[in-house]
Amino acid sequence: xxxxxxxxxxxVNGIETVVLEAGSGEPLVFLxxxxxxxxxxxxxxxxxxxxxxxPHHPGFGLSADDPTVGRIEDYARHYLDVFxxxxxxxxxxxxxxxxGYLAATLAIDGTERVRRLxxxxxxxxxxxxxxxxxxxxxxxxxFLEHLSADLSIFEGKVPDxxxxxxxxxxxxxxxxxxxxxxERPYDTRLPRWLHRLTMPTLLLWGDADRIIPxxxxxxxxxxxxxxxxxxLPGVGHLLFDESAAAVTAVGxxxxxxxxx
Amino acid sequence: xxxxxxxxxxxxxNHHHYIDVPENADDYESVWVDLPNAxxxxxxxxxxxxxxxxxxxxxxxxxxxxxxxxxHHNTHYSLMPAxxxxxxxxxxxxxxxxxxxxxVPINLSWPSRxxxxxxxxxxxxxxxxxxxxxxxxxxxxxxxxxxxxxxxSRARFREGLEVVRQAWTAPGPSRYDGEFFNYRYLNxxxxxxxxxxxxxxxxxxxxxxxxxLAVEFETGYSVVFVPIRQQLQAFAEFRRLTEEAGRETxxxxxxxTNIVYVADTDADAVREAKxxxxxxxxxxxRVPPKFLLPPGYVSTExxxxxxxxxxxxxxxxxTWDDMVAIGRIACGSPDTVADLLSHWAEEAGTSRLLVTxxxxxxxxxxxxxxxxxxxxxxxxxxRARGSAAGAPGTVAAVSP
Numbered sequence: 001x002x003x004x005x006x007x008x009x010x011x012v013n014g015i016e017t018v019v020l021e022a023g024s025g026e027p028l029v030f031l032x033x034x035x036x037x038x039x040x041x042x043x044x045x046x047x048x049x050x051x052x053x054x055p056h057h058p059g060f061g062l063s064a065d066d067p068t069v070g071r072i073e074d075y076a077r078h079y080l081d082v083f084x085x086x087x088x089x090x091x092x093x094x095x096x097x098x099x100g101y102l103a104a105t106l107a108i109d110g111t112e113r114v115r116r117l118x119x120x121x122x123x124x125x126x127x128x129x130x131x132x133x134x135x136x137x138x139x140x141x142x143f144l145e146h147l148s149a150d151l152s153i154f155e156g157k158v159p160d161x162x163x164x165x166x167x168x169x170x171x172x173x174x175x176x177x178x179x180x181x182x183e184r185p186y187d188t189r190l191p192r193w194l195h196r197l198t199m200p201t202l203l204l205w206g207d208a209d210r211i212i213p214x215x216x217x218x219x220x221x222x223x224x225x226x227x228x229x230x231x232l233p234g235v236g237h238l239l240f241d242e243s244a245a246a247v248t249a250v251g252x253x254x255x256x257x258x259x260x
Numbered sequence: 261x262x263x264x265x266x267x268x269x270x271x272x273x274n275h276h277h278y279i280d281v282p283e284n285a286d287d288y289e290s291v292w293v294d295l296p297n298a299x300x301x302x303x304x305x306x307x308x309x310x311x312x313x314x315x316x317x318x319x320x321x322x323x324x325x326x327x328x329x330x331x332h333h334n335t336h337y338s339l340m341p342a343x344x345x346x347x348x349x350x351x352x353x354x355x356x357x358x359x360x361x362x363x364v365p366i367n368l369s370w371p372s373r374x375x376x377x378x379x380x381x382x383x384x385x386x387x388x389x390x391x392x393x394x395x396x397x398x399x400x401x402x403x404x405x406x407x408x409x410x411x412x413s414r415a416r417f418r419e420g421l422e423v424v425r426q427a428w429t430a431p432g433p434s435r436y437d438g439e440f441f442n443y444r445y446l447n448x449x450x451x452x453x454x455x456x457x458x459x460x461x462x463x464x465x466x467x468x469x470x471x472x473l474a475v476e477f478e479t480g481y482s483v484v485f486v487p488i489r490q491q492l493q494a495f496a497e498f499r500r501l502t503e504e505a506g507r508e509t510x511x512x513x514x515x516x517t518n519i520v521y522v523a524d525t526d527a528d529a530v531r532e533a534k535x536x537x538x539x540x541x542x543x544x545x546r547v548p549p550k551f552l553l554p555p556g557y558v559s560t561e562x563x564x565x566x567x568x569x570x571x572x573x574x575x576x577x578x579t580w581d582d583m584v585a586i587g588r589i590a591c592g593s594p595d596t597v598a599d600l601l602s603h604w605a606e607e608a609g610t611s612r613l614l615v616t617x618x619x620x621x622x623x624x625x626x627x628x629x630x631x632x633x634x635x636x637x638x639x640x641x642x643r644a645r646g647s648a649a650g651a652p653g654t655v656a657a658v659s660p
Contacts, residue, residue: 067411136554140550164564164567164568165564167564167567168563168564168567171553171560172563175411175560178409178554178555178556179409179411179556182409182555182556183409
């Protein structure tokens with residue numbers, strides 16, 4: 001059992017990419033959303049069963065900036081390089097929010113590498129009836145309540161009032177998100193290719209999500225045939241910070257074959 | 261060495277504020293981007309367009325060398341979201357003065373279209389145009405349908421400038437193949453009246469990036485929105501980099517911008533101007549940091565610098581004394597104002613003084629009084645500092 005991450009830095013085409021790792025066994029890669037403020041300790045229970053790998057995207061957290069990133073595919077190909085560098089051929093992939101958009105994009109082209117896929121409150125679809133909240137225009141004083149149904153998860157992580165350094169950290173990560181999401185936070189071409197997600201796939205959502213409405217799960221399910229769904233009551237957008245059940249759901253789904 | 265006063269020129273700038281402040285002004289966090297447009301009354305707007313045209317025409321009659329216009333969007337700060345439209349009107353309303361349009365943020369349009377509109381203005385005016393090219397404030401990037409990524413704004417701006425320059429100087433048709441723009445037949449017609457092209461300025465807020473751009477494109481440079489001290493620092497940097505590039509900065513390559521109010525005595529001037537200038541900063545400059553700095557508009561380091569600076573973070577709360585102390589305002593008797601402006605012009609090494617004489621909720625009579633006193637009492641005092649007969653001829657020299 002692992003109680004903390006080890007950290008290493010990879011040189012990925014000249015971009016210093018920080019990778020957190022814990023545990024051993026089957027590789028389970030977690031692709032985070034458009035912010036790293038709450039950290040990833042809530043995922044550590046997964047390290048009891050898997051080799052948990054949490055990279056920081058370029059432009060986020062501890063990884064270096066890559067101003068040449070302009071599309072979600074740039075991140076998807078970045079991770080194909082990361083997996084090659086780490087010598088990982090097959091893996092299970094969990095993507096949250098923007099990381100879900102990224103994971104779906106990556107898995108469409110890398111079907112043979114992704115053994116199992118979890119899309120947790122994924123960004124990436126245009127659903128006019130239940131639109132994704134535009135993250136760039138949420139008033140600052142309402143941001144946290146949009147992110148999570150449980151404000152206690154921010155204690156000790158978000159200074160009140162925000163310090164200049166904290167604001168600059170947010171500005172940097174929002175800038176990185178803007179590089180791929182400013183024009184539109186989805187890809188209208190994505191539904192056309194989601195049928196390629198033939199690996200076992202779990203759609204996981206909190207029904208109190210105020211960023212990406214839970215109703216979008218139906219649209220994903222229409223396109224990803226045979227996907228399992230799991231909706232967590234009372235849970236908001238930062239479901240892994242808010243809910244131990246969300247973490248357990250990932251472990252159970254990804255480990256299904258292993259525990260047989 | 262020739263004095264900056266030998267060819268000193270006065271640019272009369274007018275913001276075209278929508279000057280009425282709503283009764284519930286305190287309910288609005290911002291006068292930019294999301295101020296409800298229901299606050300706009302078209303009849304009032306029409307009256308203000310007429311008024312500001314009268315002021316600019318008076319500027320010509322009073323002997324100003326140029327009138328200057330700019331562009332902003334989604335804001336009562338400016339009634340000119342399409343500055344070329346206003347400029348075309350003012351071309352027809354004037355005969356002699358130069359018109360500086362400073363201007364369309366190229367990113368908000370197509371560079372070929374900017375080149376066309378500006379060339380039209382130059383030909384229609386018989387070569388009276390000068391153009392300032394701004395990146396556009398952060399606020400403009402919120403106002404444009406999400407198609408314009410602030411994170412790539414500077415790279416896109418650079419390409420837009422290249423296209424405009426090529427459209428005006430390369431024999432057409434020519435090709436332009438860039439990251440953002442791909443022109444198969446760049447063949448701007450009409451071509452500008454002035455050769456090789458009208459005077460160009462980059463308009464910045466003093467950032468390293470825009471100074472470098474101005475040096476690289478060999479344009480003039482002007483700084484807006486910032487106190488005179490920061491303007492002077494940016495000019496020093498511009499001068500240094502221009503020298504490094506093997507060229508000399510000419511006095512007409514730099515434009516300094518000032519808010520000016522002149523009255524018979526220093527005390528009269530402060531008393532008459534203060535409420536309007538304070539209102540300018542408290543209302544028209546009301547903009548929260550999130551609109552000022554959209555994601556990627558500046559580097560993270562620059563962002564940290566700005567949010568760490570109390571003066572910048574509290575910009576709209578600056579007091580009169582703060583403003584005078586940092587030298588944004590020249591307010592006083594003709595002697596006081598002439599001395600201050602002359603001092604700043606010499607320090608900046610510029611012969612181009614852009615002055616805002618009608619500001620905030622200042623009534624027309626006061627703006628006219630200010631303009632008249634400035635033209636009759638301040639301009640001659642500053643011109644007199646040039647070598648003997650240099651001054652009066654400058655106006656005629658710019659007419660075609």
